[in-house]
Amino acid sequence: MGPGPVNADPRVLRAMSAQLIGQYDPAMTAYMNETMELYRGVFRTSNAATLLVDGTSRAGIEAAIVSLVAPGDRVLVPIFGRFGHLLAEIAGRAGAEVHTREIEWGGVFTSAAIEQAIVEVKPALLAVVHGDTSTTVAQPLDELGEICERHGVLFYTDVTASLGGNAFEMDAWGLDAATAGLQKCLGGPSGSSPISLSPKAVARIEARKSVEAGIRAEGDAVRDDPIRSNYFDLAMILDYWGEKRLNHHTEATSMLYGARECARLLVEEGMDAAIERHRLHGAAMAQGVAALGLRIFGDRAHRMNNVVGVFIPDGVDGDRVRTALLEDFAIEIGTSFGPLHGKIWRIGTMGFNARKDAVLTTLAALEQVLRAEGHRLTAGAGVGAARDVYAEAVA
Amino acid sequence: MGPGPVNADPRVLRAMSAQLIGQYDPAMTAYMNETMELYRGVFRTSNAATLLVDGTSRAGIEAAIVSLVAPGDRVLVPIFGRFGHLLAEIAGRAGAEVHTREIEWGGVFTSAAIEQAIVEVKPALLAVVHGDTSTTVAQPLDELGEICERHGVLFYTDVTASLGGNAFEMDAWGLDAATAGLQKCLGGPSGSSPISLSPKAVARIEARKSVEAGIRAEGDAVRDDPIRSNYFDLAMILDYWGEKRLNHHTEATSMLYGARECARLLVEEGMDAAIERHRLHGAAMAQGVAALGLRIFGDRAHRMNNVVGVFIPDGVDGDRVRTALLEDFAIEIGTSFGPLHGKIWRIGTMGFNARKDAVLTTLAALEQVLRAEGHRLTAGAGVGAARDVYAEAVA
Structure with missing residues (x-):
């Protein structure tokens, strides 16, 4: 029940145990x-270029940035947590000229503050995290696309922590x-x-685009200043996922x-239903911890x-609580980074763990x-408050 | 039965279906x-710094090179196939100054030819592929370490295609x-x-080393010219795998x-036994295809x-043969890249597929x-020749 990674859905683990097939089978x-279409x-998008980068979420971030940004390009990054850094x-x-x-x-930025920074910096790219797990808040993005469009700025976000559990509309x-x-x-799994x-x-x-020598054919693009990474070169990765199936x-x-x-x-669940499920179990957890006398950050x-x-809380040893939850109840919760390290716990309700039994068990264990x-x-206040949230949702 | 990826060992797939645990559990x-020690x-090494890079084998290559090579460093690459490129x-x-x-x-290089090139180029790094699947040959490396040592050159190799099936001695x-x-x-799986x-x-x-801002503590290294990739920064990855467990x-x-x-x-099998298993089944396959009247490259x-x-062979449609094997017998074999594309097939006997039944079934299907x-x-010559290899091994 930490900020992720969390337990995987058993269906995902079963899918991963299927035998391999050749890459051009x-x-x-x-x-x-199929995966692209799914x-x-x-993402709620009609983008043809929707695919997987082979690495953790940080690999996707680096692929997007190194492919979009040429050395010397100005990039604006509004920072409201660890992942903005x-x-x-x-x-x-x-190699970008980075302005933060x-x-x-x-907290989060107002759209006006971000527009102001865009006017000052005139970046080629606005790069902003959507939900930053380090602070548990999500930056509103719905007004920024229009602002970027107006100022001729490319608009990039990382939605690793938020996608599937919070509203996100790539195209809209x-x-x-x-x-x-x-x-x-x-x-x-990551x-x-x-x-x-x-x-x-x-x-x-x-x-x-610059096609690598080992597989270059006549007429293929070659440049003296290619994208700085081969592994994260999205131009080549698009040719691998596209019709060309270029190795x-x-x-x-x-x-x-x-x-x-x-x-x-x-x-299958429906994106709206999945987001509502996360809202419900997240609300139950938040009400529950508040009823245990804990202050929400x-x-x-x-x-x-x-x-x-x-x-x-004052007088409570944060690490000892986390260790007791893990060792005695097999429940993991997290702390945070930087200015919040040792000051807050982070408790997740996401993916397969956005479930009533997971929420109530965690609150019961945390009380003990x-x-x-x-x-x-x-006694019983945490579980009781969460039950109230569930009762309200049914009513 | 292609040049890889091939069928995974069922034990590996079962291991991968285990439920996730937190990254600092x-x-x-x-x-x-445990994985480092295994x-x-x-690799046959006592190197403390033995770990995983999260991505395909190409990610490991990029991590090694981008972490070892600063912009402007000279790198010597002897090329004898697609992966040298x-x-x-x-x-x-x-950003390296690359000499090839x-x-x-x-074919493969003589050690003398590589030493000659080292003398001419004076590189900071010698980067050479061990087994290049595109050509099916392995560059002998056993004499190159001493040469590199003598000339003050770092010695790097990629053993993706060879490790576990061919002799490899990192330290020796x-x-x-x-x-x-x-x-x-x-x-x-990759x-x-x-x-x-x-x-x-x-x-x-x-x-x-330069520790990223989001997690930097007092006294941590910061540089104006950090390793050009964050995801592949082995200095930080070593701190994640090491005692510090730095995020x-x-x-x-x-x-x-x-x-x-x-x-x-x-x-468990023993590295020598695994290499001998690959030698045996590889020899059976090679003798088998030769007995079917095919010339080995x-x-x-x-x-x-x-x-x-x-x-x-002349008069045979290479792609039609591969398609028939796949569609009628569920057996995949490969072709190759560049100058060898459409000229050769590549037939693998590796990992879980380095088995007698896999070799004989492939030869029987190929005959048809x-x-x-x-x-x-x-008729029967391919399977017969392979059987002879197995009989000799038992005798």
């Missing part, structure tokens, strides 16, 4: 095409690039990064099976559905552990 | 430590870095890249389970145990398909 390429549903870090290593804006962890919000991971609300690119983003990437990496077959099943689960209006930050720490609470 | 970190056995390509994108030497596909041969993948002789680094390589990488990517749990099981299989003295290249193509052959 028609069954395999059909799975790849993720269009998950990561986007800035990755853009810097890609920072606010205190726990005007995103040019989005990257994700399986290990949060998608109910899978190791595959779904990614989607708008036609405008694809055009930018295709203009930088690049060897697609990670088992992870593809898993990523496909994650998307099938969400699409962060801007409540922008809290993510799938993770709640909780201040560690907090009591042993000498924290004052009303 | 003591059980998980214990698995990580791969020391597979890949090493040169990746080094070029990492090329020979015709199918004086390697500073080696990278691999699971999808060949290791019997797993998506995780085992890698090992000598203390000298680690020192080079540590000297380039970097989220380890791909299911792939770790799979990679660990691949190494357990090999270590490449320098026979340096042929890899686990894949054999076969000239497509070749007969339908009008290729002249002696």
Whole structure:
């Protein structure tokens, strides 16, 4: 019940245990095409360029940035948590001229503040995290696409922590690039990064294309200043996933099976239903911990559905509570990074763990552990408050 | 029965279907430590820095090169197949001054030729493929470590295609870095890249270390010219796998389970026994195809145990044969790249498929398909010749 990775859905694990097939087997390429179509549903997009990057969510981020950003390009990163720092870090290593804006962890930027920064910086790319698990809040993105469009800026977000558990509309919000991971609300293991690119983003990437020597054919593009990474060169990866089936990496077959099943689960459930499920169990958890006398962290209006930050109360040893939960109840919760390390716990309700029994069991165990720490609470209050949330939802 | 990926060992697939655990769960970190130790056995090394890169084998290559090579460093790449071009390509994108030497596909370099090139180029790094599946031959490496040592050159090889099926001695041969993948002789799916680094390589990488802003603590290294990739920054990845457990990517749990099981299989069997198994089944396949009247490609003295290249005979449609094998017999074989595309087939006997029944079934099916193509052959000759190899091994 931490901020992720969390337990995978058993259907995903079963899918991953299927025997391998060759990378150009028609069954395999059909799975790849199906996976692209399924993720269009998950991202809510009609982007043809919707595919997997073979690595963890951080691999998807680096692929998007290193492919979109040429050395010297200006990139604007509004930072409201640990993963904003990561986007800035990755853009810097890609050779970008990085400009950041920072606010205190726990809050989000206004659209006006971001537009103001765009006017000041005139970036080629706006790179912003959607939900930052380090602070448990999600940056509203719905007004930023129009702003980026007006200023001629490409608009990229990482939705690893939020996708599937919180509203996200790739096309309606005007995103040019989005990257994700399986290990949060998608109910899978880390190791595959779904990614989607708008036609405008694809055009930018295709203009930088340079086909590697080992497989280059006559007429193929060659440039002196190729994308700085071969593994993350989305121009070549698009040719591997596209009609050309041009050899690049060897697609990670088992992870593809898993990523496909994650998307099938969400699409079968319906994206709206999945988001409502995360809202419900997240609300039950939040009400439950509050009723145990714990104070919730962060801007409540922008809290993510799938993770709640909780201040560690005075006189309670945060690490000892986490260890007791893990060792005595086999339940994992997290702490956070940087300014929040040791100050808050992060409790997740996402993917396969966005379930009533998981929420109530966690609250029951947490009550026992907090009591042993000498924290004052009303017996049964946590589970009771969560039950009230569920009762209301049924009524 | 292609050049890989091939069928995974069922034990690996079962291991991958285990439920996930948190990345800092003591059980998980214990698995990580176990996996490091197992791969020391597979690489035949005492290198502490033996771990997984989360991506396909190409990710391991890029991680090694981008971490070892600073922009402007000279890198020497002897090219004898498609994957030599890949090493040169990746080094070029990492900003290296790349020098190549090329020979015709199918042969290998003499140690003297490589030493001569080292004297001419004075590289910081020698990067050479061990077994290049595109040509089915393996470059002898046993004399190159001493040469590199003498000239002050770091020595890196990619053993994706060869490891586990051909002799490889990381320490005895004086390697500073080696990278691999699971999808060949290791019997797993692609998506995780085992890698090992000598203390000298680690020192080079540590000297380039720069800890990212989101997790930086006082006293941590910060540099203006960090390693050009965050995802492939082995200095940070070493801190994630090491005592510090400094957050970097989220380890791909299911792939770790799979990679660990691949190494357990090999270590239980014994590396020498695994290599002998690949030699035996590879010899049976080679004798079998020769007895079907097919001519074997490449320098026979340096042929890899686990894949054999076969000239497509005149008058036979290579793609039609591959399609018939796949559709009528569910057996996949490969063709090759570049100058060999459409000229040879590549038939693998590796990992879980280095088995007598797999070899005999493939030869029986190939006989039927070749007969339908009008290729002249002696009925039963292929299976018979393979049987002779097995009988000799028992005798």
